[in-house]
Amino acid sequence: MSALKTICVxxxxSTRVDAIYRETAARTGELLARSGFNVVYGGGRLGLMGIVADNALAHGSHVTGIIPTLLEKIEGTHPGLSETEVVDTxxxxxxxxxxxxDAFIILPGGFGTLDELFEILTWRQLQMHDKLIVIINTNGYWDPLKALIHNIIEEKFATPAHATxxxxxxxxDEAIHVLIQEPEPELAFSGQHI
Incomplete structure (x- = not known):
């Protein structure tokens, strides 16, 4: 059994995406719950965010939403979460x-998802944490990101170790398997900002 307890997704x-992305989100939420993981995510009710939350809740997970005031007004907070925290920014x-x-799963998303992913990758590079980051490459969605990471390393803006x-x-299913095999991180998030 994994030492990890809470997974950030x-x-x-977006509510306009193809069914394959919605199905992946539903399966992710279900499997996280069935595997005994708690979920923390951005607190929204729309798109893949809402689907992950709905399916995690339906299968018994404790789901925490963290949403800023701005998005609470624009998109709306998921009404059925185990716990919700409204924050300033x-x-x-x-x-x-x-x-x-304790670890991160990244599903397909837009600019906001990229922002979150790159920030958590940067924090890892700066040794602010050593938590597992798992990217679910549904339908080859993240293939351009893989190519970009390769190019960043080829052009020596990062080292080959950063690709790991x-x-x-x-x-x-593969993401859950990776989470279950992962030991607990030794370096907790420091909370420091650059």
Missing amino acids: YCGA MHTRKRKMSELA FAKFVATP
Whole structure:
């Protein structure tokens, strides 16, 4: 059994995406709950975010939403969460989610998801944490990111070791398998900001 307890999920809030992305979000939420993990995420009710939360809750997970006041007004908070925290800014939201998480799963998403992913990768590079980052590459969605990471390393803006900070998998089932095998991180999120 994994030493990890709470998994942070980053994903999109768009309601217009193809069914394959919605199915992946539903499966991720279900499997996290069935595997005994708590979930922390951005607190929204729309898109993949809402689908992950709905399915995690339906299968018995404790789901915490962290949402900034701005998005609470624009998108709305999920009404059925185990716990909700409304915070002042996006920065506070990301910091709080990182502090609560033992590991991260990234599903397809837009600019906000990229922002969260790159920040948590940067914090890992700066040794602010050593938590597992698992990217679910549904339908090849993250293939351009894999190519970009390769190019960053090829052009010597990062080292080959930095490529190991994120693990790409094809399915939610593979992501859960990786989480279950992962030891507890030794370096907790420091809360420091650069």
